[in-house]
Amino acid sequence: MLITFKSQTSPDVTMYQEHAHRILDVLSKSHTRGVITAAEAAHAIKLLEQEVALSKLHPEVDAEHANHSHSHHLPDEDESAEMAEKNHIGFAQRAYPLLEMLRAARDGGDNVVWGI
Template identity: 25%
Template sequence: MIYKFKSKAAPDVIMMGPNGDQVLRLIGREPTAKGILEVADMPAAVAALRAAVEEEDARRQATPEDEADDDGPRGSREGVVSLRQRAWPLIEMIERSHKAGTDVVWGV
């Protein structure tokens, strides 16, 4: 599945299924084909995404590059897309949407 997050306040954000599932779980939502993130829930969603990004960054800093990790085989992390890179467009969308007072939807 591909997620297409939409808002009247920002350009669309498209994510592949596993990445969309991950960010939805991080903001406390079960992955579904259709959904809505209401304005009132946006500050908590942004805080949860930022906390997860910081946690992953700290874990990456603590793990030497030559050790195997969840992201792939031993060796360089070149080419590995971090949660920070994946979540940033959605965080921006949510922040803009919150400021504009408009919901974020997907699958609609």
Template identity: 30%
Template sequence: MIYKFKSKAAGDVIMMGPSGDQVLRLIGKEPSAKGIIEPAQMPAAMKALEAAIAAEDAARKEAAEDDDAKPGKGDGISLRQRAWPLVEMMKRAHAANENIVWGV
């Protein structure tokens, strides 16, 4: 499934299924074909994403410092990179008191 997050306050954000599922679970939403994030829910959602990003960054740093780590080998796209567009959308939507919806 592909998620297309929409808000009147920002441009659309598109995420592939697994990334969208992960982000929705992190903000306390069950992955589904349709949904809404209301402005009142956005501060807690942004904090949850920032905490998950910080935890992943710390784990990546620890893994990079490990003696077995191979220099130059990429780990793929981080949660920080995948979630950033949605976090920015949430900031704008919250400031404008607009919902974020998907699947509608």
């Protein structure tokens, strides 16, 4: 399932629900629908930037999380390591479009909404 984030100050950002959940958990926001107001945007940016920094400091944890998010079957150990190397898209890359939207919303005084 997809979640689409919307703001009048930037193009829509659409991502898979399982990837959006981690971002929304960091922000303590509902997975189904919600709003990040222009006043909240600066704090949301700070929280996401901290999580991005942590994910870069501990890439093995980030890769582990990515493997669990994408697994449709249980790969063996060698297959899991190979998948992590080939297909790993980290938290930083997944969060980047929403971070850009939040920055534009903050600067433009607009809200970011989803599930509406």
